[in-house]
Amino acid sequence: MTANVLILCAAGMLVTAYLMVGQKALFTTIRLYGLQSFLLGLVAATIAIAESRHELFITAALTVVLKAILIPWFLMRTVDRIGIHREVEPFLNVPASLLICLGLTVVGYRVSTAFQEGARGVGHHLIGVALSLLLIGLFMMVSRKKAITQILALLTVENAVFLVAVGVTSGMPLIVELGISFDVILAVLVLGVLVQRIVGRFESMDISRLSKLKG
Amino acid sequence: MVEPSTGGLVAGALPAAVLVRLLTVAATTALARRPRPCRWVALGGSMAASVLTLTMAAEVIVSGREVEGVLFHHAASGIVFDYAVTPLSAWFLMVLGVVALPTALYSAAYFAHAVAASRTAVVGVAFNVLLGSVEAVFVATGVIVFLGAWEVMTLATAALVATEYQERANRLAAYLYLVMSHVGTGCLVAAFMVLASRAGATSFTAMLAGDVVSGPLRDGLFALFLVGFGVKAGVIPLHVWLPEAHPAAPSSISALMSAVLITAGIYGLYRVCAFGLGVPDERWALALLFVGMLSAILGVLYALTQTDLKRLLACSTIENSGIVVLGLGAGTMALAHGHRAVAAVAVAASLTHVLNHAIFKGLLFLAAGSVVMATGTRQIEEFGGLLKRMPWTALFFFIGALAISGLPLLNGFPSEWLTFQALLLGFTATPGLVRLNFPVAGAMLALTSALAAACFVRAFGIGFLALPRSRPASDAHESPRLMLVPQAWLATLCVALGLFPGVTLRALETVIASLPGLEAAAPTAAGALGMAPGISSFDFVYPAIFGVAVLAALVVALSLTARRGAVVRQVPTWACGGVLTPRTEYTATAFSKPLLMIFKAIYRPQRQVDALAGASPYFPQGVRYRAEIEPTFERYIYGPLLRGVVRTAGAMRVLQAGSLHAYLAYVLVLAVVLLIWLGGTP
Amino acid sequence: MDLLLWTLTVPLLTAGVGGLGGPRAVKELTMVGGLALTFGLCLAVAGQFLAGSTPATFDDALRVDGLSALVLVLCGFVGLLSGCYGVGYLRRNERRGLVTPRQRREFYGLIPAYVFAMLFVAMSNNLGVLWIAVELTTLASVFLITFHNRDTSLEAAWKFLMLGSLGLAFALLGTVLLFAAGQGALEEGMSALNWTRLVEVAPGMHPFTLRLGVVFALIGYGTKAGLAPMHTWKPDAYREAPSPAVVLMAVGMLNGAMYCILRIHLVSTAALGPDFSAGLLLTLGLLSVLVAVPFILIQWNLKRLLAYSSIEHVGIMAVGVGLGVEAGVFGALLHMTYHSLAKPVALFSAGTLAQLHSSSDFGEIGGGTLGRAPVSSALLVLSAVIITGSPPFGLFFSEMIILRAGFAGTHAIATSVFLAALVALFCGIAFQIGRVVAGPPPAPGTKAPDPERFDIALATASVAAVLAVVSAFYLPGPLVALIRAATAVVWGRP
């Protein structure tokens, strides 16, 4: 039962990632990210219930509140303020991107096969998903031009990491967990500030235009 | 910091010298704002240090006993700066001192003119650092210390070459020098480190025992060392920096560079290539012979066509370095075939030439310095008639010219004579086809010295005789006594060592005996007067005695011509009925023209003559004539190399094209690659 | 209160005071004083360690062994230097009326904060805490990069932040996987992530998970260290950030990141034997040294040039460690020490030149600065000689040790490439610095630069230079002891 739920959520996260890759509307992308984070929280919660490890509830709560609600809200606010709603044409068209993402997923799973089977017998699935998620996120950072999308991609990578943290280890020590979450928030805020400054300066958040510094 | 090593007064000489140098450097820096005292402190200190090293070198050469000691422990890296003055080191130290001493004295007066007051301190410091590092190179026993000193030497020299950094040519010269010698040093580091790892120690005694490496690796290391040391020795084709850098420096520095810096490379070739890697291979010997021949002949050919006096001297340095290497080549060949006696002669030949070249090249550069100072130009074409205006300088230059042309009664002759002996004995000592290399080398050597004679007839005759060819030349006057005394000293050495070559040979006995494979094979100096090396009655020479015969004949000639009471009638030179003006004189370019035409194949001369047409094309108002010889190596080897490097570097620009996406992609690719690699290892 | 905590608190307080309003003199005094005190505290900590104890607190989340002590001292030293230089730096800008009060607050707040973060990194023993500390350094430095608030500085900051955060995500994943690999052996709770614990249980770890973790952690912290191919943020950040901050990046941040890498390397070594992570380090290090070559040859900006040089140097350290022999490790740590002493001189003099010409582009500076700003130019030449590893200065010895170790070991080929790259780099740097210092002066038309004044910044640079030169011949005994202790730690004999 637990295993199925876990795998389901993980798979869900992966799907959201794919959808984000296929997506151009910023709001939708942000919502998808929210959904993804929510699923992550779900994973944490499931484990917390199944193994009655209460500090994981905190993790779950933290995840949901921060990543499924606060950060998306903040980002949407930023987008609103800037008033740009659609991703410009990425370097690669959607089909090609999806194809590459498939390849990355394969790589991720290939690696995860050699992975140690944890207590709950889903370790290597989670790892596989996590690694694929990570690579896909990174790929989005590479292929997307909008600052916001890059932030989202970065956050996706972060989610992947947390998925491993929660799903494979039985959660990091709490203080560390808190510290990390705090830092992530901080990072996102800083990023937001920078985005606003950039837009203020360049009347666009197209990162590919930031290429004065060569050589 | 400097701990005196045990073993008596002489043993303490080196640490003392180092201490003196350090104090001198400190004092010089302190006096930076007051040029005059600064100059005197710097050069006085340098002279004191040189005296110390000279005494020790002499002691070691005479006694044949090494002096060892420790200078300094580098606590941080745990490296110990220890030194050992072997007879070989002592020989090179001696050569250094013999030139460094007069050069320092000369500079005391010369820098006042040649170096901007603001830069006196820098030059003074660099001067001392240079000499100190060369000394360190000669006495180092640890590879790290050796390489360190080697590098410091390079940097100090570069600093001196760039003294007049405002001139583009000098900057380029300094940079070219830096790059070339750094590449060389790279080869040395690699080779030395491999050797060290094989020997399991960084001390020369262990690394250069001769039994450390063998087979192809040994050959590879030899090649690396040959390149590494060859750059400093200025042998062709690694010579490109030399004709640029030597003239660029102030003349007294040029003297040091040509006379002494070259020998650092030679020292390396001796210490490592010939006597550090075990019994030499025949191919090595051939390589050395070839390089030597090439450098000698091309060096002198380049020298012949130069119109810049200092450049000319620099090129002839390439030639002499080639002669030294030629002798070494013969020696290694003999060693390869196990003929110790012959090898000893060859080694004696090239070591003698190291000394003699240092002396006469030092002399020539100092004299050239005086001339440049007096005329403000380096162009031979603008000198002329200097003999009447600066008689002493002219005399000294003349002696140097005679010496460098390898003529009897001066010190160029004994070393070239010995080199011939080495080559001929080498011929008798080698079997098979290989032996034919020796007579060919001999013929090349003969050609070289004859061309050198032509070159210096030109340099002296055009530069110092007849009418002054320019205003500065006619206004020139003799340089201060302080600059003449050092030249006199070197000139005296030229004559003395030319008449009594036995002295040099005698001094060399301990040195040669100390070289592995040459124990008790030292060539016999026939007293102080003569040389009778190698196989009994193969050949011998007593220049001094023959000199007496020449003198007698000279007396005859004088008595034939000297007629009582008759005054020599002074008449104008016949100039085809016209008036003799400097413009009708034979120019340096014209002088070397026949040889230029004959050796077209090598020079590939390019000339363009365009007549500035006046009213009628048949009566041009003037003729512009431009001729240049093609710099073969620069054009066909180094140029393309440089362009290639620059092009590749330019092509790499795309890696950092400013696109964040690309940067992120690098990480992605790296991650994927590593994951796949890991995936391969379950 | 514990000495370690003091060492962290002081810079934090300094940052706080600097960040608030208040007259300039007070800010300056607090910054210099605070950082001096910090350096003193670092020395005290190191002293405690050398006295035989290993200072630790928060059940070993913060713990100072040989390695930490060394990095701590170096960072403290550089912190103080850049503090002093920073005062002079800002004064110059204020004289030109370029500084808004906000900028002043940012400057006096962020510099000590950055120092704090670096020290935090250096003394954290818990991998989680380590990660947090590194993240703090990133956040502290972003607004230093945007300090001048030019278009390019925004660009640089964005790149820095993106790559940095990505790297940190990787590092976090690495940490998590390390943790995962030790599961079963590790107990619950905070101390489970302690490096000391991990090393203890390392032999029992699951090898594959560990490998995975090590790879990600190395990429992650490698990004912060600026190992190729994650080095791309460095030149931009160096060009944009004010010189005092650049010094903190080039030395403090670099040593800190190196510290993280070494910790990971040690865990991996304890579990998988030396070859795995050493191989990775060797490859990345070699790549970094090679990457620096062409970009130094074609460089158009003085500070970017120095950025590539520090990419080279981190590469050298990585190679030294990657050779997998004790001599190499010692060489690397010696290199770290001497580099920390030499780099500030280069950056200070370069910074001064850049300020005088109000740009660090070669085009703006033009050649022949030796005539216009003799002291700074002389210092620049000196530091160039030093950082190219020329004798008789320190880096020569460390590079020789590394080279010797390399040729002695099984990596002769790699070492030859390494050597070739070093030679090429010397030529490149010699060319560029020569061009700036002695090259043809700019056309008469261009506007004259400000005259060089002997202010506190220049004084700091000169002092740093003297230290760099003296240190070549004489390192204080305790410092040498620290280097040896650090070597012992890294060579697995804590």
Add this chain to the structure above:
Amino acid sequence: MSVEALLALVAALLQAGGMLAAAPLLRTGIKKMKARLQNRQGPPLLQGYYDLAKLLGKESVQSETASWVYAAGPRAYFATVVAATTLVPVLVAAAPLEATGGILLLVGTLALGRFALATAALDTGSPFGGMGSSRDMTIAALAEPALMLGLFASALSVGTMNLGVLVRDLVQQGPSWHPSDLLAFAGLFIIVIAETGRIPVDNPATHLELTMIHEAMALEYAGPDLALVEWASAVKELLYLTLLVNLFLPVGIATGFAPGALLVALGAWAGKVFLLAVAVTLVESTNAKLRLFRVPELVSVSLGLAFLALAIRFL
């Protein structure tokens, strides 16, 4: 001073004196033979001596622009050439001063003389002097390797570089008629032609600026100075011929100082030198002077011959 040293001294004086005495005769002799070949009367055989006497009797003249180098040139040239004669065995299979050095010293000494003269020629500032010295040094430089190689060929065949020892050994062996000797001889003969400034390399008779080489160097000299130059050149020529004949035709050379043997040796030497002189004359009268830039080809031929001589003897 030991007996043999004294003996050597006396011998040296005699030989130098003898060569000095004989040299003008050779020059005039060749002139005479040439004249005869051209159906002219030619000068009387003693003309050379008359010329020298006349020149030595004149006052000496010096260019205003010249310095001591100008005066030193001819004297040094003369001195070196005369001293060089004592290094070569002429009548007896021993050179008077052979104890002071061998082939290399001989060549070096001659080079010293040439250096002195060539330098002095530049001293007057006259374009001809420069031209002469330039061309002379050029040809000398080209000739040097061939000369050396040729001498090496015969020296190495015996295994000594000392002319005295060399000739002694050759006399003991007698003429070997080894082909390599022939080649070496041919090679050296060409060099001798070049070194002594004869057609086809140089024309001793001309005074046309563009063709003269050695004469151009001497152009500025007059009176005693000129006498010295001419005389030394003559001695040099005789020296080269002597060297050639004694190296490659070692017959009739006295091994001791017995008067009879000496007389025979004198006759033999005179005969051999005469034959060689005839050869030189024939070459001079049957060839035209080469352009300067064709000389290298000639020299390279002799270089090749000498190398061939070495090769076939030692392989």
